[in-house]
Amino acid sequence: MNKIISFIASVAAIAATGCTSYEIDMPENPAAPVIGNEVSTNVIYQANPRFFGENDCLKGLTSQLSRISDMDCDILWVMPVYETGELNGIGSPYCIRNFKSINPRYGTMDDMKELVNSAHSKGMKVILDWVANHTAWDCPWITEHPDWYEKDADGNIVSPSGWSDVAQLNFGNPEVRTAMKDAMFYWVDQLSIDGFRCDYVDGVPHDFWSNVITDLRASHPDMIMLAETANPDYYADGFDMIYDWECATTISTAFNGGKPSSIVKEASEVLAKVPDGKSILRYVFNHDVAAENNVATMYGAPDGVPAAYVLVSMLNGTPMIYSSMDVEGLSGKLSFFDYETLTFSTSLSDEYKIINSAFKASAEVRRGELRDYSNASVVCFTRAIPGHNLLVAVNTTGSSQTIRTPISLAGAQMTDLIKGNNTTAPVSIELEPYCYTILMN
Structure with missing residues (x-):
C-alpha cells in the first residue's frame, strides 16, 4: 500500500475543504474539444x-x-x-x-x-x-x-x-x-x-x-x-x-x-x-x-x-x-x-x-487521441485534447522499472491524480513493483 499512503492525508484535507486537488481548469470554449466518442x-x-x-x-x-x-x-x-x-x-x-x-x-x-x-x-x-x-x-x-x-x-x-x-x-x-x-x-x-x-x-x-x-x-x-x-x-x-x-x-x-x-x-x-x-x-x-x-x-x-x-x-x-x-x-x-x-x-x-x-x-x-509508449515492462500511454494531456504509466512487474516520459510532456506542469499534488513531469518515470502514475494537465 506504499503507493497510496502519502495520499490518504491529502484526501482528508481535500474532503474538509469540499473540493478535489485535481480539478483541472478546462477552457469554456476549446477548439475541437474532443476527438473520440x-x-x-x-x-x-x-x-x-x-x-x-x-x-x-x-x-x-x-x-x-x-x-x-x-x-x-x-x-x-x-x-x-x-x-x-x-x-x-x-x-x-x-x-x-x-x-x-x-x-x-x-x-x-x-x-x-x-x-x-x-x-x-x-x-x-x-x-x-x-x-x-x-x-x-x-x-x-x-x-x-x-x-x-x-x-x-x-x-x-x-x-x-x-x-x-x-x-x-x-x-x-x-x-x-x-x-x-x-x-x-x-x-x-x-x-x-x-x-x-x-x-x-x-x-x-x-x-x-x-x-x-x-x-x-x-x-x-x-x-x-x-x-x-x-x-x-x-x-x-x-x-x-x-x-x-x-x-x-x-x-x-x-x-x-x-x-x-x-x-x-x-x-x-x-x-x-x-x-x-x-x-x-x-x-x-x-x-x-x-x-x-x-x-x-x-x-x-x-x-x-x-x-x-x-x-x-x-x-x-x-x-x-x-x-x-x-x-x-x-x-x-x-x-x-x-x-x-x-x-x-x-x-x-x-x-x-x-x-x-x-x-x-x-x-x-x-x-482524446491515444498514443502508446509502452516498453517491455511498463504500459505507458497518453491521451490528448487541445491544451490538455493525460499520461498513464503502470509497472506490470514485481521489480522496479523506469520508462522515459514522452518528450512532449517532459518538464510540463501536471497534476498527479494519484498523489493529489501538482508536479513537473520528469524526463523519466521510476515505478516500484506494480506501481502506477496518472498525470494530467
Whole structure:
C-alpha cells in the first residue's frame, strides 16, 4: 500500500475543504474539444451475496454499502438473489427455481428492499442479474408447462450444452416470453431497481431482448441493460453495455511476462466497435474469472490487481470491481457456488477510491487521441485534447522499472491524480513493483 499512503492525508484535507486537488481548469470554449466518442464515468461494483455472509447475505451486503459507495462506485450489480433449485443442482446461483422469490438463505424480500433503498439513498443504482435462458429442473414450470421447454426427438426436456443442472426454455413459445417478461417487471415494480445484467444473452432470441427492453424503457426510460456477450449486435437490441471478454486475459498475460503494448492494442480494437452513446464492461476479475484462476497470481502478485484495474479504467469502457478485489490475502480460485464470508480491506477500498476518482476526473481528456509508449515492462500511454494531456504509466512487474516520459510532456506542469499534488513531469518515470502514475494537465 506504499503507493497510496502519502495520499490518504491529502484526501482528508481535500474532503474538509469540499473540493478535489485535481480539478483541472478546462477552457469554456476549446477548439475541437474532443476527438473520440463520449466515455463512461460510471463504475460498477459486482456483489456476490455469498461473500457477505453464510446466511442473511443481503443484510451483510447492505452493511457494506457505505464503503462501496465511498469507493466512488455508481452501480451495484447484485448476482442472482432468487430461490435456487436442488434437483440435479450443483449449487449455482444461476439455477433458478422461482424467478419471483428470494433465496431464503440470503434473507427476505424486506431485506432486498432495504438493500435497494439503502443503495438509492447513497446515490447508487442497482441492477439485478437475470437468467432468461433456462430454469432449474425443479422449477414449477417443468410440470405445469412442459411445452415451455426445448425437447429432444424422444420428447425429453434438454439442458443447454454443458449445463446439466438446468433445463433449456423454448422461446419459440409466446407464453415463455410473456412469463419471462412478467418476472422481470415484477422486480422493477416491487423494488424500483434500475436495470438488469442479462446472463447468456446469446441463448435467447434478439427479438425477445429488443421487445422487453422497449417495454421496460416505456415506463422506465433510464433502465440500465448490460448483456453478457461480446457480440456488438446486441447494442441494436437496446443494451447499453456488452463485455470486453479479452481484457482480463490480455492484461494477465502482460503481467506474467507478455507484451504490455498488447493491452493498449486490445482495448483500442474493442472500443472501436462501440457505438457512440454505448459502453463496454471491462474488468480484471468477475465471478467467472475469479472462479477459474488463482486470484493471487493472475496479475503477478496481489499488489498487481489494483495496477491492472488502473488499465481497465483508464483505457476506457465501464470499469468494474468484483467483490473480493477489495479483500487482502486471498489466493486460489474463488468459486461463486460457495458461501465464504470475506473481510474487506479499508486500505484497498481507499486505493480503488483514488483510482476511480482519477478515472472520473480524466473523462474529458480520455476522449482524446491515444498514443502508446509502452516498453517491455511498463504500459505507458497518453491521451490528448487541445491544451490538455493525460499520461498513464503502470509497472506490470514485481521489480522496479523506469520508462522515459514522452518528450512532449517532459518538464510540463501536471497534476498527479494519484498523489493529489501538482508536479513537473520528469524526463523519466521510476515505478516500484506494480506501481502506477496518472498525470494530467
